[in-house]
Amino acid sequence: MSIAGQGRISPKASLVLLASILVSFLAASAAPTPLYGIYQARWHFSPITTTVVFAIYAAAVLASLLTFGKLSDHVGRRPVLLVAIAVQMISLVIFIFANGVPTLLAARFVQGIAAGAATGAVGAAMLDINRSRGTLANSLAPGIGTGSGALLSALLIQFLPAPTRLVYAVLLVILLIQGVGVVLMPETVTPMKGALQSLRPEIKLPRAVRGPVLVVAPVVFAVWALAGFFGALGPALVRALMNTSIVVAGLLLFVLGVVGSITVLLLRNAAARTVMLTGITALILGMIITLVAVMIESIPGFFIGLALGGVGFGAGFQGSLKTVMPLVEAHERASVFSLLYIVCYVGFGLPTVIAGFLVVYAGGLPRTANEYSVAIILLALVALLGLRKARKTSPG
Template identity: 40%
Template sequence: MSVPLPASTADAWPVQQPGRLTPPQGFWLLGSLVVSFLAASSAPSPLYGLYRETFGFSALTLTLVFSVYAFALLGGLLVLGALSDYRGRRPVLLAALLLELGSLVLFLCADSVAWLLAARLLQGLATGIASAVLGAALLDFQRERGALVNSVAPMFGMAFGALGASALVQFAQVPTRLVFEVALIIVGLQTWAAFYLPETVTRRPGAWRSLRPRLAVPEAARETLWLIAPLNTAQWALGGLYLSLGPTLARSVIGSATPLLGGALIATLVLSGAVGILWLRHHPAHMVRAAAAGALCLGMLLTLGGIHFHVAAAFFLGTVVAGLGFGAGFNASVRSLVPLAQPHERGALMASFLVISYLAFSLPALAAGLAVGHVGIEAASLGYGLALILISGSAAWRMRKSLA
């Protein structure tokens, strides 16, 4: 049984389906899955130092391992991102969960860079598929709450993954196994629960045609997507830097090899993002986008000062300010786009939005990894930060012009 969700009832729960979770239970299971997928994606970041010591690879290889995840994620979004609009949310989500479980098994078996690449590739594919279907399914259940959870849950997920993994690195034996053993148990239980999710989409023809790689943006959303592109690029490029080279950069700035530092830095960025979302979610989206662009500029200036002068307080304060802009801008972008898509267009729109986001997340980080090998971590980060300030400034100017 499939239950479509008309736009007129987008803020009401779907009808209860026999033998399935209640709509509120299903909604919160979906939110927990967003947290788990993003926690699993950020968990390897604090482990990269251990992997580098064990396998002996360079900063460029590190960002390549990171970027393989993002490129696979993009592939999943481009090919399979709209599939749930045709085949239903639940079966596509279950496929993504099985792929995620496979990636966690590969991490447990990893004994070389090749294994890490394979694990991250499979994890990226799983997360790409899941990102589109979870984003659309949450909106199916509750438009307002769905948009909020779509924005906040990834922030908490990345924070939990980074902090949890770095804590295990510091205090546990064999952290490169324990991290993924814990994740396997959690995701395994969630996979079992996902079999009982209610369906919110009626199957319709066109599933095979939907597999053709494309960016399917509804005409009503195209102008808005173009307007938010510079801000979206800056905020995701910032996230890519922190999740790939952040732990290494923190050790360089602070002069300490404490594993928790890397996790704390990532958590500072994304938890600040969650605060920004919760703080500004009721303000008009166009005004929040303009404020977010300004916060990114100011945050990066403070962060660059902390990097250049090795002042930890400025480094972390700048991360907090930039994180506020990151989260608030992401939420405002989602809120700007969601009303512009019909229910049957949501999967494709979310997939297109996330493709653009993850290109900004991965390509600049890969370039930074290449630059580190030539000029060092601090110089590469300073150049990266200056580029983000220029992009954020451009976004602020465009937002101000659109408000005039």
């Protein structure tokens, strides 16, 4: 381990802080999910608008990753994280004062810019401190952040006043504390030349990881497409299957995320190939059960399928990181992390918007959910074929 600049907190504490920042950013991205029903009732927009509001975040993350994804390799992790936290706080203020779809879109866009800038930097910084624990933390954070953000938002909406403001105020305080922590943590890289040039958008992979990235890309796309669908349209789907409270709707992402995180912990010492196969198998089974549950309108079956989808989410993402990141040099970590997250957020946003149009123009929400499940199953099968072909060269 090499620490380029000494700080006032230990490397171990820094790792915990960095993981908590990633959790906070993902929690902030999931916090609006239980609120979409309230926004829709107040401002009278369609499911298409819901998915566009949801997907503008993914588009902004992509733009930010392409522009700022490699910046922390040049200027250091701390400066990028501090700016990203500040921008994330601005987005939360916009959410607090949102009074219609335009301000909602603006909040999601600013939030996406912040998340994209932070993702590569925080992920690489955790690997700088400890490669094995950093990989585990990077795998755990998406599930914990997404699940906790959605459930916290739902609970605050259900039981406390100011439902469209309170969750954002809570996140503001958390981010402020984390910003102070970043100031006190040590820098993990030595700044180097080329910062301005690194802002030029490009997709560049080190030769050593090109094959492995092609192998893991379909499953990464599939598991984040699953998260995107349940984040944007899951609450509406549950309401279509049964009359329920906002808390139950918030449980969707919580179940997906927490089961995914438990899976990551259970498989943390397994070989990369084993983790990938577990994720792909669980994803296929989960989508088959979800497909049947929606057809027969079974809520227990729906949540069983969702839980298996959570296993697929956690294992698929963890297996992808374990396959790719051990092959990456230290100075390439932020850029490779950013590229993997580009695949994630294309999967997170694009299929969700398509689903929104299908809901309105091609048969409604249950039918769209079925078609979405079939598409994810097909992607998982493609990933399985790719894994079989790469069996002799895949790590683990």
